[in-house]
Amino acid sequence: MDLKAELDDRPVFVTGADGFVGSHLVDTLVEYGANVHTFVRATSSGELNNIRHQRENITVHRGDLRDKHSVDDALSTFQQYDDTLIFHLGAQAHVGESWDRPYETIDTNVSGTLNLLQSVVDLDLDITKFDTAGTSEEYGNVKEEMAEKHEFEEDGRVMLSERSPVNPTSIYATSKLAADFLTMNYNDAYGLPTVTTRMFNNYGPRQNPRYITGTIITQALERDIVELGNLQPKRDMCYVSDGVRGHLHVALGGNPGEQYVYGYGENTSMREWTETILEVGSEYGYWDNPEIVQDDDRYRPGDSDVEELLVGHEKLTEKTGWEPQVTWRQGIRQTIDWYANNKRSWYGRVDWR
Template sequence: MDLNTALADRPVFVTGADGFVGSHLTERLVDLGADVHVFVRATSSGELNNIRHLTDSLTVHRGDLRDQHSVREALASLRDHSGIIVFHLAAQAHVGESWDRPYETVDTNVNGTLNLLQSIVDLDLDVTKVDTAGTSEEYGNVKEEMTDKHDRGEDGRVLLSERSPVNPTSVYATSKLAADFLTMNYHDAYGLPTVTTRMFNNYGPRQNPRYITGTIITQALEREIVELGNLEPKRDLCYVQDGVRGHLHVALAGSSGEQYVYGYGENISMRDWTNLILDVGTDHGYWERPEIVQDEGRYRPGDSDVEELLVGYEKLNEETGWEPQVSWEEGIQRTIDWYANNTDAWYGRVDWR
């Protein structure tokens, strides 16, 4: 797929553009010559922390996804455009914080998605694709009575695909599943060319340091211990630039009304992931190897932790040719390097001090 010709001068609208994945997507869209409109939350300072370096190449719309008026006003600026692609990445995306801020999580992720979809319909925009970003957390744990409904790899492990049953175990996961269904509802009811994408645990530069990869790295850079919660769960971790490529492939070559899941295609326990990060950082001279300490206070509430996630991304690969390109070791090294050289971007945001 030639992304350069497909996206040159193409009008695109990105929600959550200043977030982790959104900023990388926005940066890539600018590089590809798209006509990029971004929707970011209005703040008193008006800061764009992750995409400030791109502002001369963007049309910035400030508002709040929870406020239908501001969403509609931003989208109205695209009335005279055709072939618009909408990337909907804005969300309250932290699983742990969804328990601390359940109302905000549901309001942003569910009502915010509804505001976006309804505004597109009300304005009768000429869109060619609306990509709502979901999450692997929607699958949750495999229920015993649903075991036979899951695909399995040659080694017997459950492979999560577009056909797999869902079982959300957090406020965040439930809100994202609701957003997925709303997106499909608007395809079925209004013929809106929507798709949903479930990404499996993106990591990389600019990620909030409260997520697992960031908290490991920032602690290792600053002290002799790394305090973590439950290290038994397994995750399928995909480098953010591969995640961005997934969004682009789905938006340009995916079929409307369909869902696409993607990730690295292999999983690893959080204990082994921690050790891999610490090994890579030690080998590259970022730190002397810290000690790993488990803290029960960092566990998720009750039985809400998801035990194992592993993706089967065959559908996306067969339809668009997408596959991951960045190895865990390379992705980890790039991520450590960013945290090591951008202390001001994360120092006041960690949850371990």
């Protein structure tokens, strides 16, 4: 797919644009010449964090997904276009914080998605595609009574695809599943060209240090121990540039009304992931073999942890040609390098001090 040809001068609206994945998507859209409009949460300071360097290349709309008026105001800009792409990445996206802030999580992720979809209808926008970003967490754990509906590898691992049953085990996952269904509801009812994407665990530069990869790296950079929670779960880790390319391929090549899931296509336990990160960091001189320590206080509540996630991305690959390009060790090194050289961006946000 020729992304440059598809995106040059294309009007694009990105929610969550100042976040982790959103900011990398903005960078890529600017690189390919798109007419980029970003929707960022209005704050008293008005400060941009991850897209400050693109300020002269984008149009910034400030508001709140929970406030329909501000959503309407931002989207009204696109009444003059007939080929707009909308990437809806704005969300409260931390599993742990969804237990600490359940009402905000539901309000932002569910009501915010509803506001965005309804605004497209109310303003009668003629859009090309509306992509709602879901999450692999929506799959949860395999229920015994649903096991026969799952696909398993020869080694017993469950392979998750668009056909797999869902079983959200956190407030965050439930809110994102609701957003997925709302997105499809608007395709069924109003014919909006919507798609949903479930990215498996993204990592990379600029990610909030409270996520697992940043937690490991920031502790290793600062001290001799790395304190973590449950290290048994397995995750399919996908580098952020591959995640961004996935969004673009779905938006440009996916069929309206359908879902597409993607990730690296391999999984690893969080202990193995931690050991790989520490090994790469030691190899390149960032630290000297920190000790791994498990802390019960860092476990998810009750039985809410997801045991394993592994994606089968054949549908997206066959439809658009998308495949992951960045190996784990390549992605890990680039991620460590960013944290090591951007301490001011994360030091005050860690939860281990």
